[in-house]
Amino acid sequence: ATIRRTEPTAGSGDSARRFGTQRVLVEPDAASGVAVMKFKNPPVNSLSLELLTEFIISLEKLENDKTFRGVILTSDCPRVFSAGLDLTEMCGKNPAHYAEYWKAVQELWLRLYLSNLVLIAAINGACPAGGCLISLTCDYRILADNPKYLIGLNETLLGIVAPFWFKDTLVNTIGHRASEQALQLGLLFLPAEALQVGLVDQVVPEDQVLSTALSVMARWMAIPDHARQLTKNMMRKTTVDRLVKQRDADIQNFVSFISRDSIQKSLQMYLEKLKQKKG
Numbered sequence: 001a002t003i004r005r006t007e008p009t010a011g012s013g014d015s016a017r018r019f020g021t022q023r024v025l026v027e028p029d030a031a032s033g034v035a036v037m038k039f040k041n042p043p044v045n046s047l048s049l050e051l052l053t054e055f056i057i058s059l060e061k062l063e064n065d066k067t068f069r070g071v072i073l074t075s076d077c078p079r080v081f082s083a084g085l086d087l088t089e090m091c092g093k094n095p096a097h098y099a100e101y102w103k104a105v106q107e108l109w110l111r112l113y114l115s116n117l118v119l120i121a122a123i124n125g126a127c128p129a130g131g132c133l134i135s136l137t138c139d140y141r142i143l144a145d146n147p148k149y150l151i152g153l154n155e156t157l158l159g160i161v162a163p164f165w166f167k168d169t170l171v172n173t174i175g176h177r178a179s180e181q182a183l184q185l186g187l188l189f190l191p192a193e194a195l196q197v198g199l200v201d202q203v204v205p206e207d208q209v210l211s212t213a214l215s216v217m218a219r220w221m222a223i224p225d226h227a228r229q230l231t232k233n234m235m236r237k238t239t240v241d242r243l244v245k246q247r248d249a250d251i252q253n254f255v256s257f258i259s260r261d262s263i264q265k266s267l268q269m270y271l272e273k274l275k276q277k278k279g
């Protein structure tokens with residue numbers, strides 16, 4: 001993927017010179033040190049290998065540019081933040097592809113979860129499974145108050161299982177008992193429920209998600225970076241190390257699990273159900 005610069009937005013000067021890739025738009029504001037990263041992989045921002053790769057490249061570019069201290073993650077696709085991992089990457093492929101794909105999923109989580117940036121999820125659409133995981137890696141989550149925008153780790157509804165580091169991220173956010181129930185039942189929470197259980201930090205009207213994210217960002221960026229970053233690292237490093245210590249085993253575990261005939265059948269049936277739903 002190549003990073004492309006696009007023309008500055010009207011009346012904004014150099015600080016808003018947008019850049020990004022085909023599937024990840026980056027709207028940087030050097031003056032404030034905040035960049036907005038938008039997933040743009042229509043129709044539902046499914047986390048394809050290309051999107052994951054482009055996301056990692058764009059995130060790394062922002063982390064290496066000391067101008068930026070905070071990133072807001074949001075969607076350029078209407079009604080959906082992200083539909084989660086791209087199911088077509090996990091069925092009908094070969095073990096080598098599954099391994100490559102899972103390595104990219106791990107990489108995205110590792111980079112987001114321990115990022116030195118302030119990360120705020122401006123959740124402007126449905127946020128199941130992998131989409132929910134991305135929002136959980138952020139420091140703060142704002143969800144649009146729309147009953148269609150469900151959020152949760154619903155993997156069991158597909159007949160699969162969220163891996164331990166998905167589980168750990170959820171437990172770190174909503175606690176063990178709430179996670180135990182949510183993961184086993186594959187719960188997708190309504191905005192009010194997500195707020196109540198602590199899955200999101202704020203629920204606001206849809207047209208206020210981005211502005212709320214910007215004002216929350218200002219509050220987080222008022223904290224001296226080094227102190228905040230060391231504290232974030234203190235809170236999250238044990239969780240990250242659990243995966244780092246067994247990354248290859250986790251990949252092998254994924255490949256053997258996803259390659260099972262029963263799992264392949266579940267995923268194919270789930271994909272077909274998604275397509276029938278439209279018919």
Ligand SMILES: CCCCCCCC/C=C/C/C=C/C(=O)SCCNC(=O)CCNC(=O)[C@H](O)C(C)(C)COP(=O)(O)OP(=O)(O)OC[C@H]1O[C@@H](n2cnc3c(N)ncnc32)[C@H](O)[C@@H]1OP(=O)(O)O
Pocket residue numbers: 043044046079080082083084085086087088126128129130131154155158160161162163164253254257258271274275277278
């Ligand atoms: C013992 C331990 C073992 C551990 C090993 C690990 C095991 C594996 C772990 C996996 C973790 C998995 C995480 C995931 O993220 S799996 C993906 C889960 N995602 C979902 O369940 C969401 C599915 N999608 C939806 O619910 C809806 O699409 C929506 C609410 C997001 C949006 O609805 P709507 O706007 O009505 O759009 P459509 O449903 O019509 O979809 C449009 C189009 O997109 C296709 N599509 C939707 N979601 C996905 C997806 N996740 N991947 C690929 N494609 C998707 C859908 O099929 C439609 O396609 P079209 O008909 O061709 O247009």
